[in-house]
Amino acid sequence: MTYLQSEMKMDVDQNPTMVLNELRKQCPSGLQEYLNTFEDLYDRKLWHQLTLKIEEFFTEPTSGPYQIQLFQHFISDWESKMNKLKLVRLGLCVAKQFSDYNEALAFLTSLVEKVDTTETRDAYVLAVTETAYIKLRLFDLEGTKTAMDECEKILDTFDSVETVIHASFYRVCADFYKAKAEYAQYYKNALLYLACIQLEELTLEEKVERAHDLAISALLGDTIYNFGELLMHPILDTLTNTHLEWLRNLLFAFNAGDIGKFEMLAVNFVQEPILQDNMSFLRQKICLMSLIEAVFKRSSDNRTIPFANISEETQLPIDEVEYLVMKALSLKLIRGSIDQVGEVVVVTWVQPRVLDKDQIDNMRQRLQEWDENVKKTAVFVENETPELFIQ
Template sequence: MASYQQDTRMDLDQSPIETLNELRKQCPPDLQEYLNTFEDIYDRKLWHQLTIKIEEFFSIPASGPFQVPLFQHFISDWENKMNKLKLVTLGLSVVKQFEDRNQALAFLTSLVDKVDTPDTRDAYVHAVMETAYIKLMLNDFEGTKESIDKCEKILDKFDSVETVIHASFYRVAAEYYKAKANFPEFYKNALLYLACINLDDLTPVEKTNRAYDLAISALMGETIYNFGELLMHPILDDLSGTPHEWLRNLLFAYNAGDLKKFEMLSVNFIQLQFLQENIVFLRQKICLMSLIEAVFQRSSDNRTISFTSICSVTLLPPEEVEYLIMKALALKLIRGSIDQVKEEVMVTWVQPRVLDLVQIDGMRQRLQEWDENVKKTAIIVENETPELFIQ
């Protein structure tokens, strides 16, 4: 955060016009015209037009050093005439000028109080979540989580809300769960955040970092066994051409249950110590996903699978197959029953998946086979019982 200039601090007793006059002396020429316009619109009490002009002024990087005094000694005089969501948006620009996070927290806390009314719950959520982010930066995890829980309850009651509100909620929630190493919750909230924004608004570095974090959470999440949504998301392409491109390839290997490709790419784990330390879990996860893929590729009337077949697709020794199946059942990746005598498992359900193009093509082929079987059956029935088909 950049700090604002010392000489832009104003006397608390200054009037709004006196504030503008003082700032005019300090602003560069290209910004002075804005201050003249502010005074003119303020005198005419055109609050909506004044808000628009303030937003335009704040969008200019050079205005940074003047935003704090303008907000505290000019905007504060007529803020009750302003749309509260716009007030929060301007406040979030101002808070970037504070170098001290405790000062930033105090500023945002006062902003929260200004929009804490029954008619401005959307602006309130936005302000509370951004305040929670500062708390997170100050390692106040309890305060951050309390804000997340409070805002989640409010959002659940909304029929509709500006996307910027949801984006703020999911971004801060994702950062909280990242700090707590809660991979499944981070994965969910990070993807929801991306669904609320225009990816072009992120810098290339931000895109790459988010793609990296999502890839790691997908791998490390104990309950994440379907990467389809991430694999189809354009954010993942930002790993291409980077030192972490192998993570993207690894996710595709997991999604396909490709153990051979996993073994080939796992040599890169040495680059990331936490992956190397969790190699046993990661290998078990690829085995589970190879089992899911093997079940998924079978037709619904051919889902009794022998332990021997599972050995061949998971590359596990026979004595570990039953444990793998029990793990899949416990995680609710599949439903069914195990016949220990016959050494086979009958699968009645497999976890729904977001499919990639190859898997969609496989489903298309199975549907074509099913259609052909139905037609053959109809022909047999017609030949065997022609009396049923007499018009």
């Protein structure tokens, strides 16, 4: 139902009681009691209770076709008595009922004007953010960016804000960067969005789509070389037992620097042309991940690595190893130096990582080995210099 259609059906004046009477003629029996309660609470001027009842009404699956009429002809009569953040949240539900994005944008623009006050900046940000989302759907990237920049500046001034506002902001930012194919920015904002919501709020289709997009952005992001945060997130489990499970497995292969598994899974790239088109970049990235993993697995006192070892780990010709290490140094994935004459790399630091379970187990084993070595050293020193341990 479009906004114009709803106007034609509501052939009454703006008297709230008449509005409710007209809606009663249209609503199914399951919604009739709500309208009776609305009228009673309105007559008694119990605005808070009326707001709560309308919020409940909006959660009814069958209420959608009547939300535009109720908001435009009933709520608008007393909206000044309502909490502005609640008003915006109700308005966002109404905006979803418009079949035309231009009508939805006009509706939300009017809602923005209603909450554009110094006392209601949180509601204003939420309204502007969702307006930006509609602009994005209308392919107005410039308008979307302008709106999001404004919201970001306001959010930076808040000491605290309701989670729903940050969730809306990060969701729209993520979708904006997806439209621009800016993978690293999408990855960052999509994960921040998921941190602001309960995963149960998303449908299964939305979870799968979000997991797919995060996987693609992690693989193609030219600054993303640590997938641990995504690998440990339950959103990724939605790909299990689906036609996209190979994509999940590919992420684990990258995180482990497993070139052999990468080659096995690469046959699936025909399902994702964007990965097929970026094969050379992905090959370089898996080699860099393999290098990082090789360094990370070594103890801090064993990080002088011959070119030959790196060549074996990354499956690169030895004459390409130096370029790979230089790339890793330039991306700040490692720190150290290259001895061209001796054909070795001395690594002094490796980028911190969010570890998956296998990597955590590997670190546990290394700590156990370190603990055993410390104990052996202590016993040796005690045996060789007993006089130092006389009580």
